[in-house]
Amino acid sequence: MATPAGVRFKEAGKVFYYDARDLELHAGSYVVVETVYGLAIGRVVIAPDQVIANELREELKPVLRLATQEDIERNEDLKEKAKEGLSRVRAAAAEQGLDMTISGGEYDLDGKHFTAYFTAAERVDFRNLARDASRDLGARVQLLQVGERDRAKLVDGFDICGQRLCCSSWMTSFPSVSIRMAKEQDLPLNPQKISGVCGRLYCCLTFEYEEYKALRGTLPKVGSYLSTPSGEAKVASIDFVREQVKLILTESRTAFDIPAADLKLQNGVTVRPIELVRKIEGPLRPISEDSGRQPRPSRPGRPARGAASPPPPPQRRPAPSPPPSLEAAAGPEVQKRRRRRRRRGRGGGSGQPGGPANGSPGDAEAAR
Numbered sequence: 001m002a003t004p005a006g007v008r009f010k011e012a013g014k015v016f017y018y019d020a021r022d023l024e025l026h027a028g029s030y031v032v033v034e035t036v037y038g039l040a041i042g043r044v045v046i047a048p049d050q051v052i053a054n055e056l057r058e059e060l061k062p063v064l065r066l067a068t069q070e071d072i073e074r075n076e077d078l079k080e081k082a083k084e085g086l087s088r089v090r091a092a093a094a095e096q097g098l099d100m101t102i103s104g105g106e107y108d109l110d111g112k113h114f115t116a117y118f119t120a121a122e123r124v125d126f127r128n129l130a131r132d133a134s135r136d137l138g139a140r141v142q143l144l145q146v147g148e149r150d151r152a153k154l155v156d157g158f159d160i161c162g163q164r165l166c167c168s169s170w171m172t173s174f175p176s177v178s179i180r181m182a183k184e185q186d187l188p189l190n191p192q193k194i195s196g197v198c199g200r201l202y203c204c205l206t207f208e209y210e211e212y213k214a215l216r217g218t219l220p221k222v223g224s225y226l227s228t229p230s231g232e233a234k235v236a237s238i239d240f241v242r243e244q245v246k247l248i249l250t251e252s253r254t255a256f257d258i259p260a261a262d263l264k265l266q267n268g269v270t271v272r273p274i275e276l277v278r279k280i281e282g283p284l285r286p287i288s289e290d291s292g293r294q295p296r297p298s299r300p301g302r303p304a305r306g307a308a309s310p311p312p313p314p315q316r317r318p319a320p321s322p323p324p325s326l327e328a329a330a331g332p333e334v335q336k337r338r339r340r341r342r343r344r345g346r347g348g349g350s351g352q353p354g355g356p357a358n359g360s361p362g363d364a365e366a367a368r
Contacts, residue, residue, distance in 0.1 A: 002019040002060050003019060003020045003021065003048045004017045004018070004019060004020070004048065004051045004060055005017065005018055005019075005020040005025050005044055005046060005047065005048045005051065005063065006044065006045050006046025006050075006051060007031060007033060007042035007043065007044055007045070007063075008042060008043055008045045009035075009040055009041075009042045009043075011168070011169070012153070012167065012168060012169055012170050012171055012172055013172065014172055014173070015045060015046065015172070016033075016042070017046075017051070017060055018031075018033050018060055018061055018062065018063045019060040019061065019062045019063065020048045020063050021062055021063065023063055023065075023066065025044050025047060025048055025063070025066075026044065026047055027044055027045060027046065027047050027050075028043065028044065029043070029044045029066065030042070030043055030044075030066070030067035030071075030072060031043075031044060031063045031064070031065070031066055031067055032063075032064045032065050032066070032067050032071060032109065033061065033063055033064055034061060034064060035108075037108055037113055037115050037142070038108030038109065038110060038112065038113040039064075039108055039109035039110055040108060040109055041067050041071055041072065041075045041109060071109065074109065075109060078106075078107040078108075078109070078111055079106070079107075081107060081111070082105050082106050082107050082114070085105060085107070085114055085137050085139075086102065086104065086105040086116065088133065088136055088137065089102055089105065089116050089129070089133045089137075089141065090102050092129055092132050092133055092136065093118075093126075093129055096128060096129055096132075098124055098126060098129060099120060099121065099122065099124065100118045100119070100120040100124050100126070101118060101119045101120070101151070102116055102117070102118045103117050103118060103119060103146070103150075103151040103154045103155055104116070104117045104154035104155070105117065107139070111139065112139050112140060113139060113140050113142070114133075114137055114139045114140065114141050114142070115141075115142050115143075115144060116133075116141065116142070116143050116144070117143075117144050117145075117146050117150070117151070117154055118143060118144070118145055118146070119145065119146060119147070119148060119150075119151045120145060124145075126143050129143065130142070130143055148198045148199050148200055149167060149174050149198050149200055151198065152165060152167060152168070152196065152197050152198035153165070153167040153168050156168040157197060159196055159197060165196070165197070166203055166204065167198075167203065171203065174203065175203055175206045176206075177200070177201040177202070177203060177205050177206055178201075179191075179201070181201075181205040181206060181209045182194050182201070182205055184209060184212050184213055184216065185205070185208065185209065185212045185240065186238075186240065187205075212240055215240060215243065215260065216238070216240075218260075219238060219245060219260055219263060220235050220245075220263075220273065221235065222235050222236070222237060222238060223235060224273065224274075225250070225273070225274035226247065226273060226274060227273070227274050228247070228249075230249055231249050231250065231251050231252075232249070232250045232251070232274060233247040233248060233249050233250065234247065234248050234250060235247060236248050236255065238260075239257075243259065243260040243261065244257045244258065244259055244260060245257070245258050245259075245260055245263050
């Protein structure tokens with residue numbers, strides 16, 4: 001059964017696991033192991049009794065031996081020799097006109113294999129460079145292309161904060177960074193102000209992102225309105241460093257700060273969103289509070305908002321014209337005869353002289 005041990009080859013480098021076999025290894029011991037680039041000296045950072053074997057699925061290579069003092073001194077000499085070899089490879093790349101930046105290089109423990117790391121914006125054909133550099137250095141030269149962050153890790157240096165680069169001092173892997181993390185922490189969204197020496201976004205944007213996100217989720221948004229004992233207030237800003245919220249009263253325009261912890265406790269009790277007051281508490285108020293309010297005047301010619309429109313006035317129908325009389329339709333002679341008959345009928349019925357009852361038959365015929 002394998003006895004895994006964690007070995008690291010560079011400062012802040014990735015940890016590789018090897019089989020310790022029957023060697024007695026402790027954290028800080030130097031060992032000689034075989035890598036894809038040849039023999040190398042590594043430092044044990046995880047002792048065999050500190051590794052959970054169930055987490056390892058791949059087959060482990062064995063640790064060859066414990067590193068001697070001669071191995072350690074030889075490794076230091078090869079590091080100095082690698083600096084000279086790196087300058088030669090850079091000169092050869094410049095002579096061939098290759099658009100590439102060679103950032104670092106290293107020898108294996110035998111000094112027969114040299115690995116150079118470079119960055120390039122586009123694909124580069126470096127076969128002639130590898131052949132010429134191998135002949136010049138007397139060792140097999142291998143060129144590996146890396147990213148901008150790996151280049152900064154190899155070169156090392158200091159950033160604008162005055163501290164050594166995190167990727168070179170302690171970070172073993174590069175986190176995924178997005179512009180949303182800077183926005184969540186109220187940092188300027190200008191990439192030039194939040195980018196490191198590698199030209200990528202600062203890795204430290206991820207260090208406090210979860211804390212900012214958790215705190216922002218419990219506080220009201222900037223620009224929202226709150227109902228406070230002093231009246232309606234607007235959230236002007238949030239100071240995440242001091243954990244304070246700045247409020248401005250809408251009536252008196254007075255600004256004051258309130259601790260974020262107190263605001264989280266009072267939100268919904270004493271200090272609450274204004275939407276809660278308008279949409280929920282407003283309809284629940286008794287009718288007596290709204291009885292003294294005057295209705296809002298409506299525009300002329302338009303009904304008030306929410307009021308029912310009055311019914312249209314009833315339309316009067318024109319009176320029907322009377323039908324034409326029969327007298328108007330008859331001729332003038334006929335009308336005269338009819339008038340005479342009506343007069344005679346009234347006279348005869350009353351018993352007056354001259355009526356048809358007292359008159360002679362000739363007169364009656366003449367009257368007809």
